[in-house]
Amino acid sequence: MSEEQRVSSIETRGVAGKKRYAMVVDTRRCIGCMACQVACKAEYDTPLGVNRTWVPYKVVGKYPTVKKQFLPRLCNHCDDPPCVRNCPVDATYKVEDGGFVLQRYERCIGCRSCMAACPYNARFMLPAHRTYSSITRVVDKCTFCFHRVTQNMVPACVQTCVGRSRVFGDINDPNSEVSYLVARNPTQVLRPEEGTKPQVYYIGADRNATEFGRDAYHKPDVMELDRSAFKRNFKI
Amino acid sequence: MGDYVWFHDVSWHASYAIYFFVIGICSGLAFLSYGSWITPALRPLREKAAYLSFALLAVGGVLLIADLSQPMRFLNVLNPAYLNFTSPLAWGSLNIVAFGIASVLYLMALKKGDETPRTKLIATVTALLALGLPVYTGYDLTVHQSRPIWNTPVMPVLFVALAIASGSAVGSLVAGGNEAARKVLHQYLLWSTAAVGVILVSILGTTNYGGAASELTFVILTTGTMGLIFVGIGILAGTAAPVALLLAPVGHKQSGLMLSALLVLVGSAALRYALLMGPQQLQTLY
Amino acid sequence: MEMPKITRRTFLKVSAGTTAAVAAAPRLLNAMEQELGGKDFNPDSLAERKAIPITCHVCNIQDGAIAFVENGRVVKLEGNPEHVSTRGRLCAKGNAGMWYSYDPDRILYPLKRVGARGEGKWKRITWDEALAEVAQKLDAALKEDPNTIAVKKGRDRSGGAWGRFMNTLGSATVLNHTSVCESSKKIGMEPTWGPDIETPDFANAKYVLNFGSNILEAAYFHNPLSQRVTEGRVDNHMKIVTFDVRLSNTAGFSDEWIPVFPGTDGAVALAMGHVILRDNLQDTDFIETWTNVTVKELKDNYKPYTPEWASKISGVPAETIERVAREFATTKPATLFTYRGPAKHLYGSYNERSCMMLPIMTGNIETRGGYCLPRGMGWPQPNPQPPGPKHGSYLSTPPDYPLAGHKVSHLVPFWIAEGKQKINVYMTYQDNPVYTNPGARAVWGRLFKDEKLIPYYISMSSHMGEETALADIILPDCPYLERWEPESMPNSLWPWLGVRQPVHASLGESRENRVMLRDIIHKLDPDGKRGMKQFWNFKDGEDYMKQHFDNIPGLKEAGGLKFLKEHGVWPIYGKLDPKSGKVTDKTGREIKAEYGLHKKELSDADMAGAVVGKDGVISKNGKAIGVKRNGKNYVGFPTGNRVINVRVDQWAEYGFNPMPTFKRIPWHETMKEDEMILSTFKLNVHKQSRTAAVKWLAEIAHSNPAWMNPVTAKKLGVKTGDLVRIETRVGHMVTKAYVTEGIHPKVISIPTAFGHWEYGRLATLKLKDKPAFGGTEDADLQNVWWDDRGVHPNDIIPVVADPIGGSQGWYDTVAKVTKAGPNDKYGDIQGDWQKHVEAYKETMRYAYTGDLHRKMHPEMASWGGPESVKHKAGGGGH
Numbered sequence A: 001m002s003e004e005q006r007v008s009s010i011e012t013r014g015v016a017g018k019k020r021y022a023m024v025v026d027t028r029r030c031i032g033c034m035a036c037q038v039a040c041k042a043e044y045d046t047p048l049g050v051n052r053t054w055v056p057y058k059v060v061g062k063y064p065t066v067k068k069q070f071l072p073r074l075c076n077h078c079d080d081p082p083c084v085r086n087c088p089v090d091a092t093y094k095v096e097d098g099g100f101v102l103q104r105y106e107r108c109i110g111c112r113s114c115m116a117a118c119p120y121n122a123r124f125m126l127p128a129h130r131t132y133s134s135i136t137r138v139v140d141k142c143t144f145c146f147h148r149v150t151q152n153m154v155p156a157c158v159q160t161c162v163g164r165s166r167v168f169g170d171i172n173d174p175n176s177e178v179s180y181l182v183a184r185n186p187t188q189v190l191r192p193e194e195g196t197k198p199q200v201y202y203i204g205a206d207r208n209a210t211e212f213g214r215d216a217y218h219k220p221d222v223m224e225l226d227r228s229a230f231k232r233n234f235k236i
Numbered sequence B: 001m002g003d004y005v006w007f008h009d010v011s012w013h014a015s016y017a018i019y020f021f022v023i024g025i026c027s028g029l030a031f032l033s034y035g036s037w038i039t040p041a042l043r044p045l046r047e048k049a050a051y052l053s054f055a056l057l058a059v060g061g062v063l064l065i066a067d068l069s070q071p072m073r074f075l076n077v078l079n080p081a082y083l084n085f086t087s088p089l090a091w092g093s094l095n096i097v098a099f100g101i102a103s104v105l106y107l108m109a110l111k112k113g114d115e116t117p118r119t120k121l122i123a124t125v126t127a128l129l130a131l132g133l134p135v136y137t138g139y140d141l142t143v144h145q146s147r148p149i150w151n152t153p154v155m156p157v158l159f160v161a162l163a164i165a166s167g168s169a170v171g172s173l174v175a176g177g178n179e180a181a182r183k184v185l186h187q188y189l190l191w192s193t194a195a196v197g198v199i200l201v202s203i204l205g206t207t208n209y210g211g212a213a214s215e216l217t218f219v220i221l222t223t224g225t226m227g228l229i230f231v232g233i234g235i236l237a238g239t240a241a242p243v244a245l246l247l248a249p250v251g252h253k254q255s256g257l258m259l260s261a262l263l264v265l266v267g268s269a270a271l272r273y274a275l276l277m278g279p280q281q282l283q284t285l286y
Numbered sequence C: 001m002e003m004p005k006i007t008r009r010t011f012l013k014v015s016a017g018t019t020a021a022v023a024a025a026p027r028l029l030n031a032m033e034q035e036l037g038g039k040d041f042n043p044d045s046l047a048e049r050k051a052i053p054i055t056c057h058v059c060n061i062q063d064g065a066i067a068f069v070e071n072g073r074v075v076k077l078e079g080n081p082e083h084v085s086t087r088g089r090l091c092a093k094g095n096a097g098m099w100y101s102y103d104p105d106r107i108l109y110p111l112k113r114v115g116a117r118g119e120g121k122w123k124r125i126t127w128d129e130a131l132a133e134v135a136q137k138l139d140a141a142l143k144e145d146p147n148t149i150a151v152k153k154g155r156d157r158s159g160g161a162w163g164r165f166m167n168t169l170g171s172a173t174v175l176n177h178t179s180v181c182e183s184s185k186k187i188g189m190e191p192t193w194g195p196d197i198e199t200p201d202f203a204n205a206k207y208v209l210n211f212g213s214n215i216l217e218a219a220y221f222h223n224p225l226s227q228r229v230t231e232g233r234v235d236n237h238m239k240i241v242t243f244d245v246r247l248s249n250t251a252g253f254s255d256e257w258i259p260v261f262p263g264t265d266g267a268v269a270l271a272m273g274h275v276i277l278r279d280n281l282q283d284t285d286f287i288e289t290w291t292n293v294t295v296k297e298l299k300d301n302y303k304p305y306t307p308e309w310a311s312k313i314s315g316v317p318a319e320t321i322e323r324v325a326r327e328f329a330t331t332k333p334a335t336l337f338t339y340r341g342p343a344k345h346l347y348g349s350y351n352e353r354s355c356m357m358l359p360i361m362t363g364n365i366e367t368r369g370g371y372c373l374p375r376g377m378g379w380p381q382p383n384p385q386p387p388g389p390k391h392g393s394y395l396s397t398p399p400d401y402p403l404a405g406h407k408v409s410h411l412v413p414f415w416i417a418e419g420k421q422k423i424n425v426y427m428t429y430q431d432n433p434v435y436t437n438p439g440a441r442a443v444w445g446r447l448f449k450d451e452k453l454i455p456y457y458i459s460m461s462s463h464m465g466e467e468t469a470l471a472d473i474i475l476p477d478c479p480y481l482e483r484w485e486p487e488s489m490p491n492s493l494w495p496w497l498g499v500r501q502p503v504h505a506s507l508g509e510s511r512e513n514r515v516m517l518r519d520i521i522h523k524l525d526p527d528g529k530r531g532m533k534q535f536w537n538f539k540d541g542e543d544y545m546k547q548h549f550d551n552i553p554g555l556k557e558a559g560g561l562k563f564l565k566e567h568g569v570w571p572i573y574g575k576l577d578p579k580s581g582k583v584t585d586k587t588g589r590e591i592k593a594e595y596g597l598h599k600k601e602l603s604d605a606d607m608a609g610a611v612v613g614k615d616g617v618i619s620k621n622g623k624a625i626g627v628k629r630n631g632k633n634y635v636g637f638p639t640g641n642r643v644i645n646v647r648v649d650q651w652a653e654y655g656f657n658p659m660p661t662f663k664r665i666p667w668h669e670t671m672k673e674d675e676m677i678l679s680t681f682k683l684n685v686h687k688q689s690r691t692a693a694v695k696w697l698a699e700i701a702h703s704n705p706a707w708m709n710p711v712t713a714k715k716l717g718v719k720t721g722d723l724v725r726i727e728t729r730v731g732h733m734v735t736k737a738y739v740t741e742g743i744h745p746k747v748i749s750i751p752t753a754f755g756h757w758e759y760g761r762l763a764t765l766k767l768k769d770k771p772a773f774g775g776t777e778d779a780d781l782q783n784v785w786w787d788d789r790g791v792h793p794n795d796i797i798p799v800v801a802d803p804i805g806g807s808q809g810w811y812d813t814v815a816k817v818t819k820a821g822p823n824d825k826y827g828d829i830q831g832d833w834q835k836h837v838e839a840y841k842e843t844m845r846y847a848y849t850g851d852l853h854r855k856m857h858p859e860m861a862s863w864g865g866p867e868s869v870k871h872k873a874g875g876g877g878h
């Protein structure tokens, strides 16, 4: 959060001379297969009811000119992350080299300030019950697969992405595929007006889905059936 | 099935609003106790207000800790190695602890019947720390840049006004038949409640004229169940009505003041709930 | 794995999330792309997880996968990066496959029924008791007639073990699920060009016509082909046009979604052919060289099928047909793909052929970016092999459907009820007709409950499916992660052989199927005196695999089974490039596929002793091995005459039109204004009836409201979430409505895979109970938040059999849809056996022996009738 970075949300590339991992999500290639979501669940034994990544969709247009759009979502590993600013105990923190925003589970007190602070709903409280993992009742989120990336593997969601919609790499490295994609294509980030400097770059994303606009809150009735069930039944 | 969005929970639930309510009264009562050093009419309330404030601090502390998903880790907040000073919660925790210590010292002095300037000094410090409580809770919301309503600079001011109003309301109930105290409390209650009203109007104005998110938050806060709680109970019954009542002749009577005090209490609880929950609804859909 | 050895721990060995991690993290130095797969680590301890290559079998696509094991448990599955088709990726279902193994409600020991059938009362018995009982029942049946022993198999990947088993017993009563699956597609294709499927080269195509395949969610071959579709669409700027009755994800992704009235794809495709031939856009050279018709014959055949004619039937505007036809014919290369959409209708075989004619007449066959033959590999069977059964079985080769080479198993309950063939022992293997077939409970449920018709019922299953719940005895099979099986699938342009191997010992007392079958035979013939035991001469699953794989040329040199155990697949064509996600050769370029398989020339050795017939067919020892064209000896297509049979003469023998044609479904022509077509579909995260207990998939999709167009909804006065009543000729159901722009106004469509009444506690949402059959509880199930499990429509879908391909007409059902009344409850469903019988009788009237056949084929007036058919195929039995 240097002064320099606060100036512009576009020209951010982490810390000069260090790695700045980023993800490009090419929505033109996303087929909504949900493989990413499930791969991530498996990688982390993420419990039911919460997700590190999710793929909402929208049906747009009028019969017979109708299209379906997907917008894969995850933590943006913001360069200016309000979640980090808001954590009273530094349980969520930014790794300068790489740009990861991570959690210290053993320190988190579960005050949920970071959840309130994240404009993207990227954070969630882990319920008390999990299949085999012991970390519960603290806040969790996407780690950009820190443990894989630091062993030179792409994140689990990228690994399995059927449409090859998700591409991962160092955006400070001009030779990386992510740099190439960001340089050659118009890209969008989610809610740039929040000044969070997100590091998940979308190609071809529909503004109606990415922006914090009225349309994002148009609630289709059918979703409401499930949403009310979720509200009713999901207890942490 | 159907247009599908993952479901997100709100971050802070209603229990946090209760904490806001309790801690607001707590600090309001601390003001009253301190006020008794300046305004003699309030002298009979000094000990009662101080004890009650302390008791509520304890309740608030328990609520706050219980709301953590890892309550036993609340001590982490006090660990200097962990403290993150960009977080209002960090400041808030220090503030609460300091206020707790000051309160204890103050109560000890009161117990000894010590009326020296030293005790007055402790009272001043306690009151200043008490001021920190609504300020930090308000600030705790303000910093959330992405949440309309919360992200307004007047939020801490609103919380201070709410604290004075609810503290005075409890004071009014405790003061009973004491006319001198009642007169002062009448003024406190009237002006703080009026201030709450003015701040709400300005918040709602800016929200309604804000971007899409602000507008939608405005809609959420003013319609449906949330509208009933916020506008109905919070603004009309809990702010406008008591102000009107206090301005009317009956407001100067004990019964009128008591009624206004009750309305203010109910209203300020509703406001805190709505202000906490309303702006969180929108983002769960994003 | 042939992965580069990078153990570059650029961060210190720390658990993600300790202070030390940040403080001490050194600068990340490497400048190369991250690797795409092959390894996995525990997120907390960073310990590397053990990798075991397998072949996925959540669905039937057989992607190469790796199972990552930690503390003896599979915690992660990913695509095998060495697999040429899969290229390291798995779909959502593949990623969740371990929950087949760890489903707390999995059956982990043999069970014997103690209550009435279906009552749900079971007794745990030992394997010895189970095998003894099974052997005794089989023995008794064998004494009467081996054909009274029936098996119905769904997903049989046993690599020939089931055939061996039934041949050992001498029974021909082998039934399958292909007639409810896609059989009419197969039957449309096989006589035409040989194989039962195509491999569209999406990655290199410029134009794609997709008729009723939901490739981006289901179809063969969802994962590998979806990868190529996105590549073609984004990297190669291809255009894709999808015909579907509703907006599948594929339709929603396509450049154009063209809604068609159900069952009319064939008409649209014929009209496109009409436009192409009318405007002379066909590939004359290809047609004249490689098919059994001339351009003139084709033009004559296509003359009546005008766009206006098709438009009236299908609702697709004539201009659209004209435009798309011209685009398709003038954009090269172009390809086409179909799946169940066109095929699952009364005359599905005709529809399929009309569609496949488009790439044929435009010469897009076996070209780069075109419509290619499938590439697969085989494996030898261990010797000695049992001889086939002595007598044919009525049920498996029904005489009324001589062309239905993939059987008509969905009519079997009616034939059994009519006494066409006696059953003593009935077995199911990975087949849940009580849920997946037309009539469901009303038909199959009734059959299985009838102890007179089915005296003894064995289910070999790992799960308490709706069918297994009605069994007399359950032999606990292993899910795919605990089995040995050989694999090969033509799911890309590169052939491969793969292996499925157990990632850990089978849980509980479950036993993999091949071993279980062996154990049954050994029980029947303990000392080999009956001559059965000799065919089941292997120590264990692995030994059986050795006998398949250790002697395949090429693989043998690479190490045989040992190689497959290490790599999962053979051959390995190259390295997965992390930058492009493509398989590259040693020079770093993407590997190239081979095209023009039919144009491979026969070698001199091949030609030695061969004769060339008058139409150029090259035969050797009475078998066609190629075809002579333009002076060259080509292998041609794998048909009887080595060319593409646009005219299928065999069909004419039975009074069917041998040329591309279309038949409208008669009851669609007489539909009333307020009637609709009830259709069903599959969605991306579920697999038939089998994934209902897979929590990560159930979480994404757990209920199935009926899709309807807003126009329809308005007429009915319903909105999303309201209850609707759907009535068909055989019953009615009550479900929720989902109003969406993405569906034809005359169609109501319901996804399958929901609304289970068995299949364990998650599927039925009875989570308060305890695991009942030895499984281990999953604490995460306490987080289940959904409370709607949907309603399954199959009870009210009547049987329809394509008189040619034998396929079920799933998408032909006429339904009356109304807003639910006061007495209608969500989930109500009722099908009537008697009405199903009527539907069965009616569909038999379309068979070549039935009275409606001739009426439907006025153009075949000169056909001599059923009596004229000299060599009746199949049949026999009782």
Ligand SMILES: Nc1nc2c(c(=O)[nH]1)N[C@H]1C(S)=C(S)[C@@H](COP(=O)(O)OP(=O)(O)OC[C@H]3O[C@@H](n4cnc5c(=O)[nH]c(N)nc54)[C@H](O)[C@@H]3O)O[C@H]1N2
Pocket (backbone or CB within 6 Å): C059, C060, C181, C182, C211, C212, C213, C214, C215, C217, C218, C219, C220, C222, C243, C244, C245, C246, C248, C260, C261, C262, C263, C264, C265, C339, C340, C341, C342, C679, C680, C681, C682, C683, C684, C685, C686, C687, C688, C749, C811
């Ligand atoms: N996710 C998933 N994948 C699977 C499976 C699974 O269960 N789940 N099962 C596997 C199996 S066994 C099979 S057979 C394949 C099936 O794969 P597909 O055939 O691709 O899938 P279906 O949903 O059976 O049907 C395809 C489409 O046909 C449409 N349709 C219905 N009637 C018509 C019509 O008259 N004309 C046209 N043009 N379209 C129509 C449906 O709306 C549907 O979108 O998928 C395989 N892959």
Ligand SMILES: Nc1nc2c(c(=O)[nH]1)N[C@H]1C(S)=C(S)[C@@H](COP(=O)(O)OP(=O)(O)OC[C@H]3O[C@@H](n4cnc5c(=O)[nH]c(N)nc54)[C@H](O)[C@@H]3O)O[C@H]1N2
Pocket (backbone or CB within 6 Å): C153, C154, C155, C177, C180, C181, C182, C429, C430, C431, C432, C433, C436, C437, C460, C461, C462, C463, C464, C465, C466, C467, C468, C477, C478, C479, C480, C513, C680, C681, C682, C687, C688, C689, C690, C752, C793, C794, C797, C810
């Ligand atoms: N309405 C409608 N119905 C359809 C379709 C449709 O599109 N619409 N699609 C059809 C298609 S394409 C097909 S292919 C059929 C498929 O229909 P089926 O072949 O019947 O397939 P499944 O539902 O997979 O059968 C699963 C059964 O196998 C058992 N089982 C599960 N896992 C294992 C295992 O690992 N080992 C063993 N031994 N048994 C196991 C369980 O008892 C389970 O009940 O459904 C058809 N049904």
Ligand code: SF4
Pocket (backbone or CB within 6 Å): A074, A075, A076, A077, A078, A081, A082, A083, A084, A101, A117, A118, A119, A120, A121, A122, A123, A141, A196
């Ligand atoms: S997306 Fe949210 S959780 Fe992730 S870094 Fe940004 S603010 Fe934090």
Ligand code: SF4
Pocket (backbone or CB within 6 Å): A086, A087, A088, A089, A090, A091, A092, A103, A107, A108, A109, A110, A111, A112, A113, A114, A115, A139
């Ligand atoms: S919940 Fe945990 S990570 Fe989030 S702000 Fe509180 S202590 Fe920090």
Ligand code: SF4
Pocket (backbone or CB within 6 Å): A039, A040, A043, A052, A053, A074, A075, A141, A142, A143, A144, A145, A155, A156, A157, A158
């Ligand atoms: S980067 Fe890793 S943690 Fe984040 S969404 Fe993808 S798989 Fe999940």
Ligand code: SF4
Pocket (backbone or CB within 6 Å): A029, A030, A031, A032, A033, A034, A035, A036, A037, A055, A070, A072, A157, A160, A161, A162, A163, A164, A165, A166
């Ligand atoms: S895996 Fe890739 S293609 Fe599939 S939903 Fe996720 S981002 Fe989209």
Ligand code: SF4
Pocket (backbone or CB within 6 Å): C056, C057, C058, C059, C060, C061, C062, C063, C089, C090, C091, C092, C093, C094, C095, C221, C222, C223, C224
């Ligand atoms: S498509 Fe999915 S479920 Fe089917 S084999 Fe491939 S990965 Fe497995």
Ligand SMILES: [Mo]
Pocket (backbone or CB within 6 Å): C180, C181, C182
């Ligand atoms: Mo199928």
